[in-house]
Amino acid sequence: EDFGGEVLGGKIEIVSADHQNKPDLAVSIARKWYDTDGVDMITELTTSSVALAVQELAKQEKKIDMVVGAGSSRITGDACSPNHIQWVLDNYSLAKSTGSQVVKSGGDSWFFITADYAFGHDMEREAGQVVKTAGGTVLGGVRHPLNTADLSSFLMQAQGSGAKVIALANAGSDFTSTVKQANEFGIVQKGQRLAGLAVYLTDVKSLGLESGQGLYLSEPFYWDLDENTRAFAKKFAAMRGGAMPTAYQAGVYSGTLHYLKAVAALGSDADGRAVVAKMKELPTEDLAYGKGYVRIDGRKIHPMYLFRVKSPAESKGPWDLYEKVGVTPGDQAFKPLAEGGCVLARQN
DSSP states (O other), X not given: OTTOSEETTEEOOOOOOOOTTOHHHHHHHHHHHHHTSOOOXXXXXXXXXXXXXXXXXXXXXXXXXXXXXXXXXXXXXXXXXXXXXXXXXXXXXHHHHHHHHHHHTTOOEEEEEEESSHHHHHHHHXXXXXXXXXXXXXXXXXXXXXXXXXOHHHHHHHHHTTOSEEEEEOOHHHHHHHHHHHHHHTTTTTTOEEEESSOOHHHHHHHOHHHHTTOEEEESOOTTSSHHHHHHHHHHHHHTTTOOOOHHHHHHHHHHHHHHHHHHHHTOOSOHHHXXXXXXXXXXXXTTTEEEEEOTTSBEEOOEEEEEEOOTTTOXXXXXXXXXXXXXXXXXHSOOHHHHOOHHHHHO
């Protein structure tokens, strides 16, 4: 709608499908879209295994995939290609923003509660390194199985460590269970901080402020950041029954708008690689993510913000959940090109 409904004289059409977090199913859907249905660009691509599989197909098909919902740093690292872009965040940026900003504010000793699988291990490793680089110390950690109902023993170890910050390197139901049980233990009330390493607006909304108050987290977008984000959120909420947009929903909007601008500027959507090159050439700007740019490795660059979850008394409405307490500029928030392992960076 914001682009006018058409580009290069043709109607803009949107199709969607559920890949069920299965890479083989995602590739099957994407192959049909690319080969027979005339789809030029695929976006969102939640979960890293799905994103990595589809981006390999996009490279083969000379089409475009734009990752929004997956966080693996490999996407713009060793698995990078000239046919894709990663828009919202990645594990490194989450760790960098939360780790460096919390240490800067006095939270200089950390203990990790980590989900015992690849994602959790990666987040703990990334955040631990950031904490040490920022001058903090890691006092220890404990790992729990996926989908653990009772986290009391892990929380007792974290509490007993004396760390100023208990970092949660888990997600989904494991994360919400940890925060709820930490609230029952009175951990925040007794002076320790909770820092979530992969937390999103909908997580906090489902938790409620009574349980989530005082939690620290990082995101690149929040609906109440400034006049522009509020204007975008107002339009979004009008279409979604009053719900505010998440960073991922805003990212799909922001990335798609930039893609359409690039197609219009290039005058063609036939060559996916050429469109991606134009997306890297043009600066990015929209209501949701403001000004930024796309780096040579396909990484979209913008600030990362550290937020603290408000208490019920501080909140002025059902979606008034965050207070901004820190910011990491875009040129510092994401892994340096020289460290990412992308062949495009070496060629450049």
